[in-house]
Amino acid sequence: MSAEATAPGTSKVLVPTMADAVVQRLRALIVSGEFRPGERLVEERLSEMFGVSRPPLREALRILQRDGLVQSLPRRGFIVIPITADDVREIYSLRFALERMAVELGMPVLDPNRLQPMRDALEDMRVAAEEMNDEAAVEANSRFHAALVSLPGHKRLIDTYEGLRLQLELCMGYNLKFREQMFGDRKDMHPRHAQLLESIETGDKEAVLYEIAHHGNASLLENLDDLIGTGG
Amino acid sequence: MSAEATAPGTSKVLVPTMADAVVQRLRALIVSGEFRPGERLVEERLSEMFGVSRPPLREALRILQRDGLVQSLPRRGFIVIPITADDVREIYSLRFALERMAVELGMPVLDPNRLQPMRDALEDMRVAAEEMNDEAAVEANSRFHAALVSLPGHKRLIDTYEGLRLQLELCMGYNLKFREQMFGDRKDMHPRHAQLLESIETGDKEAVLYEIAHHGNASLLENLDDLIGTGG
DNA sequence: CTTTTGACTACTGTATACAATTTTCTGAGA
DNA sequence: TCTCAGAAAATTGTATACAGTAGTCAAAAG
Structure with a gap:
């Protein structure tokens, strides 16, 4: 499942966005256990890590939130979802x-x-x-x-x-x-x-x-x- | 269902974010039929409409995407989800x-x-x-x-x-x-x-x-x- | 020694500005 | 009249910068 939907009928070359690229890399890091459940995901550190600025990173986090992999704590940032x-x-x-x-x-x-x-x-x-x-x-x-x-x-x-x-x-x-x-x-x-x-x-x-x-x-x-x- | 998760055990006064406020207003406009399915949601127009800048608006759209109310078409923006x-x-x-x-x-x-x-x-x-x-x-x-x-x-x-x-x-x-x-x-x-x-x-x-x-x-x-x- | 209050630090939330791409409009040619 | 190419406009994607809040630690009062 891609985070983005492809327009029906169009078969153009889709330009992957930074946010999408970050989603894939970050998702891999999370499901592989690199980032442990409950761990804080500090935006600045991640944006530096992936070489993108914070806005696309935040969008990626929202997408991962939709997938149920991260959790948003208002004013406290994102954490890897702690699974009990x-x-x-x-x-x-x-x-x-x-x-x-x-x-x-x-x-x-x-x-x-x-x-x-x-x-x-x-x-x-x-x-x-x-x-x-x-x-x-x-x-x-x-x-x-x-x-x-x-x-x-x-x-x-x-x-x-x-x-x-x-x-x-x-x-x-x-x-x-x-x-x-x-x-x-x-x-x-x-x-x-x-x-x-x-x-x-x-x-x-x-x-x-x-x-x-x-x-x-x-x-x-x-x-x-x-x-x-x-x-x- | 709130877009944000509240930390368990804490009963603090949560400061609602702009994005959350936009989510509520935009969601109401969509489910009430104000915005019709398939309609493009132009970011600048909406940000002007709600009096917020584009970043929080985009976050709101991502949240609504998670709820299945809008759809993201890469490089073409968001549309209200067309329901068949x-x-x-x-x-x-x-x-x-x-x-x-x-x-x-x-x-x-x-x-x-x-x-x-x-x-x-x-x-x-x-x-x-x-x-x-x-x-x-x-x-x-x-x-x-x-x-x-x-x-x-x-x-x-x-x-x-x-x-x-x-x-x-x-x-x-x-x-x-x-x-x-x-x-x-x-x-x-x-x-x-x-x-x-x-x-x-x-x-x-x-x-x-x-x-x-x-x-x-x-x-x-x-x-x-x-x-x-x-x-x- | 414990508790509370204050300032400081780190981080998120938001705005403004710019770059890149898509769409649309215009015009020329068939 | 229709089609296609090119340019301009509109809009999204991204970066930088600033404001505001939460957490932390130290110092002072009880």
């Missing part, structure tokens, strides 16, 4: 509701070509599991679910889901234990998703709904308080 | 998914006091229906549903829902026919919501889910293309 155990529970519950909605609206999939992104992600997932490449596995998993949610072609659904994805990436970025827990079921990852995709292809909506409702992460959610600390 | 029939379908389908989620997470309601906002809204709805005051009915209806969604205390759920609420208000603001259709079931409005609240109070989750799934608006969704025009 309760926040993670929120993210997972909302994620489930959105995926369920995607399945209910998107199935049956009439045009098989629309499933190609999911097939590609699944294949990448298989390779990543084979090579024990967690980084690639995370990426493929992310892409698989994004493709699932994209099935109904529902813009608001996609955007909302994207925000949650970024916040989960942030969790993984700043908390290695969290990241580990997310892949406690590392071996099952590919088979489970393969099963899910097959159920989608055969049009077995009930099976798909059951599978996403029990889509692992039970152990993760149970250990959340130990991983992050209780919210408040 | 498909957009309204998106809004309604997402709304349903979120309300269902709220019911599933929030029921049973252990503390009866948490239902008070819904009771208040329902009472206001009854009075509004009695007085044939559509304005008040809209407001009470909005508040009832917001209270429903607030039951689980799920911040992300509430924020997402709030964005949809504003967009629906925008629809009603700029399209009188649309507004009329939304209250084609004007007489049923109060009884239906009273029934809904009763089911919540008695803890009949199945009944509640059934009711929000069939919560009117069928005729509205059928006539959308005539009301707005097909999206693209």
Whole structure:
């Protein structure tokens, strides 16, 4: 999801703005854990760091605020959003509701070509599991679910889901234990998703709904308080 | 939903910023239909209109972009978001998914006091229906549903829902026919919501889910293309 | 020794000014 | 009359500069 919308019908060469460039770099720094949750984001320091002046930097921060990655404290500036155990529970519950909605609206999939992104992600997932490449596995998993949610072609659904994805990436970025827990079921990852995709292809909506409702992460959610600390 | 977050625990006197003030005034102008969907929002004209300089105005626009009321076209400025029939379908389908989620997470309601906002809204709805005051009915209806969604205390759920609420208000603001259709079931409005609240109070989750799934608006969704025009 | 008050520092909020790009208007040619 | 090129106008993107507020630390009073 880009921060800016492209004008429909136009296929001109879009000149990326400074603010957009800053969004991408800053987002990467945040989700990678370079900036830790709760950390203050001092504008002057960041503007110097990125080589831009403060106005575009502030715009970038507003965009990241929309994505749910930073928080604005009036007259006190921006901080990286502090994610608590309760926040993670929120993210997972909302994620489930959105995926369920995607399945209910998107199935049956009439045009098989629309499933190609999911097939590609699944294949990448298989390779990543084979090579024990967690980084690639995370990426493929992310892409698989994004493709699932994209099935109904529902813009608001996609955007909302994207925000949650970024916040989960942030969790993984700043908390290695969290990241580990997310892949406690590392071996099952590919088979489970393969099963899910097959159920989608055969049009077995009930099976798909059951599978996403029990889509692992039970152990993760149970250990959340130990991983992050209780919210408040 | 405020654009800025208040620091938890602090009850200081918050100095409202120019940008926040502009957000409120501009939002009112947009949802009331003063600015029509698709209309360009020229920064200099607006900054003159509100008596602020362009930087805080641009920040206000970014905040409204987050709420889904305006759209940013790179190097071409901001426009009021053009809402098509498909957009309204998106809004309604997402709304349903979120309300269902709220019911599933929030029921049973252990503390009866948490239902008070819904009771208040329902009472206001009854009075509004009695007085044939559509304005008040809209407001009470909005508040009832917001209270429903607030039951689980799920911040992300509430924020997402709030964005949809504003967009629906925008629809009603700029399209009188649309507004009329939304209250084609004007007489049923109060009884239906009273029934809904009763089911919540008695803890009949199945009944509640059934009711929000069939919560009117069928005729509205059928006539959308005539009301707005097909999206693209 | 504790508490309170004051000034100081750092930072955000805002305004003005300039640069770069897009859009529009004008005019010539087909 | 329509199309295309070029220039001018309008508007966005960005930088610099200043004002105002919140947080901090020290000094003085209790």
